[in-house]
Amino acid sequence: MRIVMKFGGTSVENGEKIRHVAELLKQYHMDGNELVAVTSALGGVTDGLLTTANEVSKNGKVSQVKEFITDLSKKHYDAINVAIDDEKIRSECVDSIDTRVDELEKALIGICYLGELTNRSIDYISSYGERLAAPIVSGSIRSLGIPSQSFTGGEAGIVTDSNYGDARLLEDSYTLVKSKLGPLLKENIPVVTGFIAHNKQGIITTLGRGGSDFSASIIGASVDADEIWLWKEVHGIMTTDPKIVPESRPIPQISYIEAMELSYFGAKVLHPRTIEPAIKHKIPVRVKNTFEPEFPGTLIVAEQKQIEDVVKAVTLINKVALINISGAGMVGTIGTAARVFSALANAGVNITMISQGSSEANLSLVVNEDQLEAAVAAVRSEFTTNVVGDVAYDRDVCVVAVVGAGMDGIPGVAGKVFYSLGNAGINIIMISQGSSQHNISFVVSSDEALDAVKTLHCEFELDKQ
Numbered sequence: 001m002r003i004v005m006k007f008g009g010t011s012v013e014n015g016e017k018i019r020h021v022a023e024l025l026k027q028y029h030m031d032g033n034e035l036v037a038v039t040s041a042l043g044g045v046t047d048g049l050l051t052t053a054n055e056v057s058k059n060g061k062v063s064q065v066k067e068f069i070t071d072l073s074k075k076h077y078d079a080i081n082v083a084i085d086d087e088k089i090r091s092e093c094v095d096s097i098d099t100r101v102d103e104l105e106k107a108l109i110g111i112c113y114l115g116e117l118t119n120r121s122i123d124y125i126s127s128y129g130e131r132l133a134a135p136i137v138s139g140s141i142r143s144l145g146i147p148s149q150s151f152t153g154g155e156a157g158i159v160t161d162s163n164y165g166d167a168r169l170l171e172d173s174y175t176l177v178k179s180k181l182g183p184l185l186k187e188n189i190p191v192v193t194g195f196i197a198h199n200k201q202g203i204i205t206t207l208g209r210g211g212s213d214f215s216a217s218i219i220g221a222s223v224d225a226d227e228i229w230l231w232k233e234v235h236g237i238m239t240t241d242p243k244i245v246p247e248s249r250p251i252p253q254i255s256y257i258e259a260m261e262l263s264y265f266g267a268k269v270l271h272p273r274t275i276e277p278a279i280k281h282k283i284p285v286r287v288k289n290t291f292e293p294e295f296p297g298t299l300i301v302a303e304q305k306q307i308e309d310v311v312k313a314v315t316l317i318n319k320v321a322l323i324n325i326s327g328a329g330m331v332g333t334i335g336t337a338a339r340v341f342s343a344l345a346n347a348g349v350n351i352t353m354i355s356q357g358s359s360e361a362n363l364s365l366v367v368n369e370d371q372l373e374a375a376v377a378a379v380r381s382e383f384t385t386n387v388v389g390d391v392a393y394d395r396d397v398c399v400v401a402v403v404g405a406g407m408d409g410i411p412g413v414a415g416k417v418f419y420s421l422g423n424a425g426i427n428i429i430m431i432s433q434g435s436s437q438h439n440i441s442f443v444v445s446s447d448e449a450l451d452a453v454k455t456l457h458c459e460f461e462l463d464k465q
Contacts, residue, residue: 001226002185003028006038006194006216010233011290012133013043015082021231022083022140024293025189029146034185036223038194038216039137041129042079048072049104053125056108057117065108073101076132083140093139097132104128119164123196123206127152130193130212138191149184150191153207153215154198156180157222160205167197167205169218169277177222185223192219213274217285221277228283230270231290236298237262237270239462240314244453247463251298251312259285259300261403261439262315275300310406310413311460316453317399320352321372322430322443325379326362327389337363339382347378353399353432353441364430366399366443397429398449401441402456414440420459426452 005025012018021037029035040046052068055061076097084090107125111117131152138150157176160167181190194212197205207214213230220228234242236250237259254262256279263270270287278285279302288297330336337356340363344351353366367375372393379391407413414433417440421428430443444452457463 002034002223003227003229004036004038004216004220004223004225005229005231006212007040007137007231007290008212008233009040009043009046011231012039012041012137015079015136017290018079018083018133018137018140021137021290022144024231024290025141026144026146029189035189036181036185036219036225037137037141037189037191038212038219039130039133039191040194040212041133042075042136045072045075045132046126046129049125049129050122053108053111053117053122056112057115060112060115062109062112065105065112068108069101069105072104072132073097076101076136079136080139083136084143086143089139089143093135096135100128100131120203123164123167124204126206127193127196127204130195134191134193138189141189141191147188148191149188150193151180152193152198152204153196154202154204156190156192156219158197158215158218160197160199160207162199162201162203162205164205166208167199169197169207170200173197173218174222174277177219178224181219182223207273208271211271211273213271214277217274217277217283220283220285221281224281225283228278228285230274230285230287232287233290234287235289235292235295236287237300237313239312240453240457241316244316244450245457245463248457249463250295252296253299253301254312255405256300256302257438258312258403258405261401262313310404310410311402311456311462312404312406313402314453314456314460314462315401315403316449317352317401318446318449319369320366320397320399321369321375322394322397323365323367323372323375323379324362324392324394325365325388325390326392327387328361330363330387331361333387336387340365340379343378343382344375347374349375349378353430353443355430355432366397366430369395394429396446397443398446399441399443400449400452400456401439402460403439405438407438407440416459417456420455421452424451424455426455 007021056064080093134150138148141148157180159170159173184190194215199205216228239248242248285300286297289295349371351365355364426448428442433440
């Protein structure tokens, strides 16, 4: 098989875990598989990079940069010493790390003196987590006797536009990645940085937080992989968050569309755009546990598998806010919704959910909590006449989504959802369901959100095999 394997930050947190990953890759390689490894940064590094860059842009403390660089270097030296037992490879890896850390230090000091942090600078700084990790993972593989080379996403052929922080893939990437990585796969295990790419000018861009999964999916589609494996610290995609319901269990198989719904509605196992290339190229995606590799995990496939239990999972989104736009003047007024959406788009506000009553007298929206003030200001600025009478909002809400392809065409699912919530005394503030019928999502107060998830998980018996 040809498999692209992505390892998250927990999987490569330190030297011991990197060594474990290298041994895992060697095992699959020796079994006759062709592999590409995609790596995240070592545990906590990306957060440290962003925090330091943000703070020194305000306080200008070069001493803070020096202290951070010392700690960062030690963290990676320690990882090298544990993950690599060949002195020559270890020395090469240290040289590579030293070069990149020196570049990073100069960039951070520059930010101190400039006193500003642009989106382009943030992408450059945050890229160093993966750029420091990849040579260590590759070196660890080589120390086990398997040829390996490390690449940044850009070096591997992933090219994007210049939308720094959330760059969009250019179609040329698929051909470029295939030409650069394809010839290596017979004997070599390439290690590619997740999350980062570059634009046509060679300037570093990033695919958004969690974008390492997306990188793996792009590479998998490019090299015609048989499967894409996302190695994480969980057994797969769960029926709900185990922190909310300890009895939740891994879902053995799920469709692309169900996985997309879950990722958009708060499931943190997948990056929302992860499986777009996989869908396009019909490549199965498997989510596995790095530390229990014998566990089969969750397989994500094209087919929407109808099962007796029509609901596959219940997921929760917090840190959202509800906006309710109302007014008698909205009734029959053409273009009101269009003006709302345009105003929010121009303000850079993403809408998570939409609901409008047939009376047209009100329109309800859910947005990210950190975008609430911008959203309310944009709508109020747009409507200075009597069309909209009030723009009210509520921060103390959460979104709960019930997901399952088996819901499509099955009567009574929505009734069962809301009947069980009613019996539990949980009030529904807003409801939204798309015509695909793959999910029913609704808003409840933050105080009742966990109870709502627990109630539905029990109602649909998701804890049972």
